Amino acid sequence: MKSCEVVVKTLPNFEGLELPQYQTxxxxxxxxxxxxxxxxxxxxxxxxLVPTGLSISLPEGYEAQIRPRSGLAxxxxxxxxxxxxxxxxxYRGEIQVIMANLxxxxxxxVRGMRIAQMVIAEVVKARLIQADNLNVTLRGSGxxxxxxxx
Numbered sequence: 001m002k003s004c005e006v007v008v009k010t011l012p013n014f015e016g017l018e019l020p021q022y023q024t025x026x027x028x029x030x031x032x033x034x035x036x037x038x039x040x041x042x043x044x045x046x047x048x049l050v051p052t053g054l055s056i057s058l059p060e061g062y063e064a065q066i067r068p069r070s071g072l073a074x075x076x077x078x079x080x081x082x083x084x085x086x087x088x089x090x091y092r093g094e095i096q097v098i099m100a101n102l103x104x105x106x107x108x109x110v111r112g113m114r115i116a117q118m119v120i121a122e123v124v125k126a127r128l129i130q131a132d133n134l135n136v137t138l139r140g141s142g143x144x145x146x147x148x149x150x
Contacts, residue, residue: 006064006120007057011094013037014053017112029067029117032097040109042101047081050097050109058089058120065119066097072115077103080116089123 008019013035020030034040035053042048058064066085072078081098097116101107109115139146 002122004059004062004120006059006062009055009057011035011051011053011055013051017053020054020118029119031069031114032066032095032116032118034097034109034111034113034115036109036111038111042078042099042107042109044077044101044104044106047098047100048109050099050115052095052097052115054095055092056087056095057092058087060089061123062089063087063121063123064095065121066095067117067119069114069117076107077101078107084119087118 010019017033017035020032022030032052032054035051040048040050056064064087066080066083066087068078068080068083079100079102081100085098087095095118099109099115
């Protein structure tokens, strides 16, 4: 398994919280915590921006992907918009999470709650080549359920 160093800066609103951690030996995501001053209520259909109190410096050629936590999604209908969110290697601002309540009841985010996962991934730079035609495939332009559901 590859590894890299990510430099982390904690901001004043992070005080008293722990740095993100992998929760199991084979976990791919670090759990991010809410670094909010007080409780944040998310009513059904609403979205909020939740601070983490962290800024990071990624090595060149890497990104951080911010993803929903499966337990929050299943049990409470809480997901992340713009998911996966991308933190580019040159971004130095606070990581913030756009949380949305797709559930039926209000949900409260409390300080220190694990709200998202951060996956560090290598980036491949594509070189686009314009063409009048593309190579032919069996699938062709079929999309949006073209293979059915059964």
